[in-house]
Amino acid sequence: MAITLKVNGTTHSLDIEPEMPLLWALRDELGLTGTKFGCGVAACGACTVHVDGVATRTCVTPVEAVDGAEITTIEGLAATSGAAEGMLAPVQQAWIDAQVPQCGYCQSGMLMAVSALLAENPRPTDEDIDAAITNVCRCGTYPRVRAAIRSVTAA
Amino acid sequence: MAMQFKKPSRRQFLIGGSVGVAVGGGLLLGYAVSGPSRRELAEGAAAQGGERFVTTWLKISPDNIVTIYVPHADMGQGTITALAMMAAEELEADWSLVRAEQAPAEKAFANEALGNRFVAGEDVPPMLKGLNAAAWTKIAQFMNLQITGGSMAVRYTGHHGMRVTGAAAKDMLVKAAAARWGVSPSDCVAALSTVTGPNGQSATYGELAADAAGYAPSAAPVLKSKKDYTIVGTARPRFDIPGKVNGTAKYGIDAEAPGMLYAAPKLAPVFGSTVVSYDASEILSRRGVKKVVEFPGGVAVIADNYWRAKEAAAALEVTFDTKGGEAVSSETIFAGHDAAIATGKSEDDKVIGDAASVFAAQGADIVEASYRVPYLAHACMEPMNCTVWIRDGKADVWVGVQDPLGTRARVADISGIGFENVKVHPMLLGGGFGRRIPIREGFFNFPSEIDFATIVAKEVDAPVKFIYSREDDIQHDAYRIASSSRLRVALDEKGLPTAWENIYVHKDEPGEAPHIPYAIPNQSIRFVEVENHVPRGPWRSVAHTQHTFFNESFIDELAHRAGADPYEYRRALLEGQPRHQAVLDLAAKKAGWGKPLAEGRFHGIAVQQSFGSIVAEVAEISVEEGAVRVHRVTAAVDCGEVIHPDTAAQQVESGIIYGLTAALYGEIAIEGGAVAQTNFTDYEMLHLSETPVIDVHFVESGAPIGGLGEPATPVVSAAVSNGVYAATGKRIRQLPLKNHDLTPAPGKLAQAAD
Numbered sequence A: 001m002a003i004t005l006k007v008n009g010t011t012h013s014l015d016i017e018p019e020m021p022l023l024w025a026l027r028d029e030l031g032l033t034g035t036k037f038g039c040g041v042a043a044c045g046a047c048t049v050h051v052d053g054v055a056t057r058t059c060v061t062p063v064e065a066v067d068g069a070e071i072t073t074i075e076g077l078a079a080t081s082g083a084a085e086g087m088l089a090p091v092q093q094a095w096i097d098a099q100v101p102q103c104g105y106c107q108s109g110m111l112m113a114v115s116a117l118l119a120e121n122p123r124p125t126d127e128d129i130d131a132a133i134t135n136v137c138r139c140g141t142y143p144r145v146r147a148a149i150r151s152v153t154a155a
Numbered sequence B: 001m002a003m004q005f006k007k008p009s010r011r012q013f014l015i016g017g018s019v020g021v022a023v024g025g026g027l028l029l030g031y032a033v034s035g036p037s038r039r040e041l042a043e044g045a046a047a048q049g050g051e052r053f054v055t056t057w058l059k060i061s062p063d064n065i066v067t068i069y070v071p072h073a074d075m076g077q078g079t080i081t082a083l084a085m086m087a088a089e090e091l092e093a094d095w096s097l098v099r100a101e102q103a104p105a106e107k108a109f110a111n112e113a114l115g116n117r118f119v120a121g122e123d124v125p126p127m128l129k130g131l132n133a134a135a136w137t138k139i140a141q142f143m144n145l146q147i148t149g150g151s152m153a154v155r156y157t158g159h160h161g162m163r164v165t166g167a168a169a170k171d172m173l174v175k176a177a178a179a180r181w182g183v184s185p186s187d188c189v190a191a192l193s194t195v196t197g198p199n200g201q202s203a204t205y206g207e208l209a210a211d212a213a214g215y216a217p218s219a220a221p222v223l224k225s226k227k228d229y230t231i232v233g234t235a236r237p238r239f240d241i242p243g244k245v246n247g248t249a250k251y252g253i254d255a256e257a258p259g260m261l262y263a264a265p266k267l268a269p270v271f272g273s274t275v276v277s278y279d280a281s282e283i284l285s286r287r288g289v290k291k292v293v294e295f296p297g298g299v300a301v302i303a304d305n306y307w308r309a310k311e312a313a314a315a316l317e318v319t320f321d322t323k324g325g326e327a328v329s330s331e332t333i334f335a336g337h338d339a340a341i342a343t344g345k346s347e348d349d350k351v352i353g354d355a356a357s358v359f360a361a362q363g364a365d366i367v368e369a370s371y372r373v374p375y376l377a378h379a380c381m382e383p384m385n386c387t388v389w390i391r392d393g394k395a396d397v398w399v400g401v402q403d404p405l406g407t408r409a410r411v412a413d414i415s416g417i418g419f420e421n422v423k424v425h426p427m428l429l430g431g432g433f434g435r436r437i438p439i440r441e442g443f444f445n446f447p448s449e450i451d452f453a454t455i456v457a458k459e460v461d462a463p464v465k466f467i468y469s470r471e472d473d474i475q476h477d478a479y480r481i482a483s484s485s486r487l488r489v490a491l492d493e494k495g496l497p498t499a500w501e502n503i504y505v506h507k508d509e510p511g512e513a514p515h516i517p518y519a520i521p522n523q524s525i526r527f528v529e530v531e532n533h534v535p536r537g538p539w540r541s542v543a544h545t546q547h548t549f550f551n552e553s554f555i556d557e558l559a560h561r562a563g564a565d566p567y568e569y570r571r572a573l574l575e576g577q578p579r580h581q582a583v584l585d586l587a588a589k590k591a592g593w594g595k596p597l598a599e600g601r602f603h604g605i606a607v608q609q610s611f612g613s614i615v616a617e618v619a620e621i622s623v624e625e626g627a628v629r630v631h632r633v634t635a636a637v638d639c640g641e642v643i644h645p646d647t648a649a650q651q652v653e654s655g656i657i658y659g660l661t662a663a664l665y666g667e668i669a670i671e672g673g674a675v676a677q678t679n680f681t682d683y684e685m686l687h688l689s690e691t692p693v694i695d696v697h698f699v700e701s702g703a704p705i706g707g708l709g710e711p712a713t714p715v716v717s718a719a720v721s722n723g724v725y726a727a728t729g730k731r732i733r734q735l736p737l738k739n740h741d742l743t744p745a746p747g748k749l750a751q752a753a754d
């Protein structure tokens, strides 16, 4: 069955099973490996992308559910934020300034979750952040994640 | 007690394999130590036939770019940047012209500085200490020491390798400039990647590099004094961060090779099982499924997409022979611990004075308590994986590991392909924490995903990416051991211990982890061994995780029993341990110990030395609805010297969160011989919302550089548990905290209501 995936502005027609999770279509079919596999059961957020601007955990999202939707992955985050070619989205720059990542594996998902939150709620309270950013980071970058969010929201 | 490194007796520089090699008009300088190890190793296991190990390579190209090759994996702890800073400092390099990368998995980059410390029997990383002599010989012969762990990169490679290489290269560049200008080297100054002469001459390192290669490096270059540092001690942005915010960073799981296939295993739930039978006929007809391959303890399904492989593996029915392993459970394991401790047939670990006669004395005031901790999984964020391509008698391996060269040796062993024909492509690691080490002799003979990937790849005519699901990862780890400890003291009339006894389960690494810094005149620290089939391995800070919880909780019990302040009580027993006292004082002061806290908030304190650093932590907690909430952790850390203040603080934050996750939630339970937990749903993780404020303060005592990746981890469980006692009067003697109902007893509630 042909599935139409619009990813980072490019339309792909894929002959794949409708129940294949979007994560594996992105990684193994389209070679977009910036989106990570962490748990496979929607419990960690490593696989988060934007589907029509909404933070979505792709490990449990069948491709048929996003057929035709606008999908943005970490590779396309800068472009959708309106950054010029080769430049970064404000959250990505904030992540560099605060030196947030350690191993970095969770950070694609973290950045996608945070950027979706800030798009919807540019002035989140600490409680809003706690409720929205439930991504797991085994390296414990949480204090810097919060500080980097605050550096953007204070700007 | 400060640890002293022995100076290597003989240093040797290698420049492209022999002294003085210009590479494409540049300079390539390596630093080797071939020290006392040869004589000390009776049978000459290491460095046979004039072979040498090399720690460090530094390259200067004509465009004036300095590249530093670091023989360690950067798991996110900032190692590569910190080590490059140490070399660049001595080199007097312009930091903006410095690049750094992980050294390739080639023998030339094996880690000698580390090997020497090991051979000399000094303070070495636990996963190396665990190796027996035979294993060490084998490793030495392969010259494959490239391990990252034991918080050692900066301590060993940095101190013994990076600094010396940078300083020697600077001397060579200065000599080359002086000769070019016909002046004395002492009249030339090196700064910011440029040498300037007495009459205004100037040449960049890049311009001088080819000439510099003609000089022999000094065996003992003079190192800078700390007051002149301009790079070390400053927070330079890490090299690895930009790629980690835009999706381009490539981890092992992101490896790509032409025509690559994917493998998902069906692993025997019960450790030590063998495969009896399976019927793959249904799954082989599924879309994309290519093949099934059996390996010891499981069957792998090979497909053209990981999801297809995983779905098919889930549907595959395999019959395993559990070899009786299903009789093992957490209950039987802990009952075994209790029985072994009770028999009294223990071996000495550390003995001071005569504890037995103090306990036997008439009217001795004896206090006893038993503690225990469960197994813990590492749960690295990136599930385990390994990509192997075997063809034409060669193997290519893409993997993120803490020991690329050891991995190369392991794949060579398993595949039967010669070491020379195995190529390891080091990838980034999505977390390590002790999990990503291929050889674990001394811990457990642990067949890993690297072994399985190799076996599978031999049967497949394409590169194969072998991936563990999160469930595979949680259920097939090499775990932090479950351990128990029975502690006993005899107290004097002031409530201070005159005798200390500890009988614990399993003598783990590092060997000093069960020992206490407290001045107690009679000590009998002993252990019992109880074997079972659960694989064990090094877990961030290794044996310190359990022993710090046991000892620092028990000392807290004694303080309360003596009616003393837990901070003052420790302090009194730390007479003669000024570094311990200093961190304790600093943590207490910064946390406001003894000052009134907000309503419902309580403090707990603990201290531990590990990996050359001493860490004291004060946890500020409250108990809400029967559960503990940690609001703030104040840490004071004496790591001797701080190389990179920002990553140093980050490692302490990281270590605390890792330890706190385990203290609150960490429990791998064994049921029917298998791990009961499956995923982050039941092996719970700390989240952003529960993360305390973490305040980190450093003491630069000038002691030899200590580690930072691990020492903050073990302290937090005791600090938090001691806070829980202060809040509730309930002594936590078993972790995790989630298993305890901390709701006040009705009487106490009434009291509180009064």
Ligand code: FES
Pocket (backbone or CB within 6 Å): A036, A037, A038, A039, A040, A041, A042, A043, A044, A045, A046, A047, A048, A057, A058, A059, A060
């Ligand atoms: S991989 Fe999707 S939430 Fe963890």
Ligand code: FES
Pocket (backbone or CB within 6 Å): A101, A102, A103, A104, A105, A106, A107, A136, A137, A138, A139, A140, A141, B076, B381, B430, B431
């Ligand atoms: S940075 Fe390593 S898991 Fe978050």
